[in-house]
Amino acid sequence: MARKNTARKTLKLAPVLDLNEATALHEKLLALKGSSVEIDASAVERIGALCTQVLMAGARSWKEDQSSFTFSQVSDAFIKTTQLVGVDIAPLMAKET
């Protein structure tokens, strides 16, 4: 999985991922398509279901493309919210850290 040499990009998530942010996040993710991506969710204070959907759709698409889609850092709020809505991100956590 460790393919640090290839084009690996980092996407830092905004603190508030609500309805307004969903479209922006969707565009940002689409722009990164084709390269491995590392999501930095350390600043997330709040994430709504829409943004969770976008991230999960991203994870799936990346998997189909067989490139890496991982969460490098996550905030407590991010973890708790994903647990609350029943989305398991453990498989997506970056392995090398």
Place this chain on the structure above:
Amino acid sequence: MDMNEIKEIFFQECEEQLAELESGLLKLNDGDRDPETVNAVFRAVHSIKGGAGAFGLDDLVSFAHVFETTLDCVRSNRLEPTQDVLKVMLRSADVLADLTNAARDGGSVDGARSRQLITELEALANGELPQPAAEAVKAAPVAEAPRPAVNEEGFQPVAFSFDEFEASEPPTIEPSTFEIVFKPKSELYSKGNDATLLLRDLSRLGEMSIHCDMDELPALDRMNPEAAYFSWKISLKTDKGEDAIRAVFEFAEWDCELDVALAGDASAGAGEELPMQPVPFDLSLLDEEAPAAVAEDEDQSAEQPRDLNDAAVSAAATASNILQMAQTAARAPAETAKTAGPAPVTAAQAAGQQGASAATPTIRVDLDRVDRLINLVGELVINQAMLSQSVIENDTNGTSSINMGLEELQQLTREIQDSVMAIRAQPVKPVFQRMSRIVREIADMTGKSVRLVTEGENTEVDKTVIDKLAEPLTHMIRNAVDHGLETPEKRVAAGKNPEGTVRLTAKHRSGRIVIELADDGAGINREKVRQKAIDNDLIAADANLSDEETDNLIFHAGFSTADKISDISGRGVGMDVVKRSIQALGGRINISSRPGQGSIFTMSLPLTLAVLDGMVVTVANQTLVVPLTAIVETLQPEASAIHSFGASQRLISIRNSFCPLVDVGRILNFRATQANPVEGVALLVESEGGGQRALMVDAIQGQRQVVIKSLEANYTHVPGIAAATILGDGRVALILDVDAIVAASRGQSLKPEMTLAAAG
């Protein structure tokens, strides 16, 4: 979105909810025990609480909460809604309205009153009877802190040993496991709601495991980031019951598919094998984001703006949800009627009635826009009339196609005008509802027992009329209760029901709205009125007045028959102000009173202040418009029917009765000599004071709808003239004030009365 805008919407919704609340409570007061009524009342308070929470209006929230708690007791049949209970509730509704207004306008409220009511409400919720004095001590500690949880209401902490506990019935519901299927629709998100928040609230009810169904989630490049794809299967172990679960989804009910079932039910069986993820207990971290967070840390940190945003969004969601609720409510009866198939007429009618009481889908439009439209349509009508006229003048051979087109155009403009006017038409209900509060307050202050009966609340009238109606009506209601009704003792002595009745009715009558205010009090004391009028030099000591004339004396300025000047009414600026405001609206007011049986005030108001149907007549080469509503019939007088009477009066005999002839041209000073009745046309009009008069005009030109242009706004008031209009040929015509003309014909001067009206 602009925060203030959303807040304004919330307050508008509040107003509707408060109206709903009051009418529901009044229905209950009248003995209505329909659970739907109780629910409606409960919902109203609940919605206000929800919205207020979103805006952090703590006073409002805590009061609404206690109120809601008590209402819930009624809803669950733990509290019988007796008259005494409803009295407390109605007063609570008033306080809730005050708190809402205070929150909107920043005013202050009577804290002692709301605290007192909180105490009383909690006492009620605790199953105590409303005896404030005796119960105050017991309920006081409870009043300190409003109870937080919705489900514990009604249970006071009671010391008990566990042995007893096992023996007796436990006060909580056995914890049971529910299977919940929750599938949000895209609308849920677009309204600013979030499934995450709902799930968070749900998780607070008990032990929860969740499975997120992502099957519908498409690939990233094909997805709509604002659509709903996730759905959830939740297993929740809670002792709060199904109602509590549904309550979580209350505001999202129409934006999601929701299925709640007890575990083990057949319907929930399918989900068993799905992997469930347990939800951690400690979600306190997420609480900070709760829009309704009762902020423990009051610091105005950087968090503030975003919290406000949150609040705004959820309030908007609340607002739109309320709208949706109304829509659904309106739809339901329609569907009932439909499914009934070849339904008997009664069922359809019942559904229709329900539909009428429930709100239909509405939009909010700026009043200015409507007014602009109305103005333009007014111009269109004038223009259309001008066009018709010029075509008729130029087209001697009368090409039928053009004429037909014009006729259609005329019909269309007429229809457009009617529809536009209907936009402004509003039921008088809100004004009537306000009156019930006023009656309650005055009754409390005067120690009288009063019942307000309203009829015809759905009668519609122009919004301007409604807005301006509230003040005179308030005044009259106060008068009716304060002066009109007797004290309970006196009533009993007179052999009447100690509870007085004030009846407020509205109805349409020949193109006008008639509002009647009747009390069953003592009626007008004519001797007293007469004496007072003589004392105030309003009439000569030996004046011979009819009963009707005596009654109408109370409309004179500076007239008050109350022995002592009370807080409530009787400052001498009473009925004359009322009369002026009614006249300013183009209306008339009348009184009829029967000693010992009460008085009836009748107001007749135009439905709209923008157009009227008029008869265009010629008087001494002037074109005048006579409002059609005043005209009973028109006739060509014959010389044999004209009889002279006194020095200058003339009568006309119509079907064996005599009717005074009124020479319009003479009264308006269009000509110096009397016209010959045989050469003209007589318009038989009904005057407000009762009785008919024959207005004499030279000729009738025709009948048409005219757009009223205020004379006061453009020129100045002219006695005997109500307003002006522009005719098809572009000329200005004056609209006759029939009542003023009739009054003038009785020998009263045209001027003083009219200057009074102009001043109002």
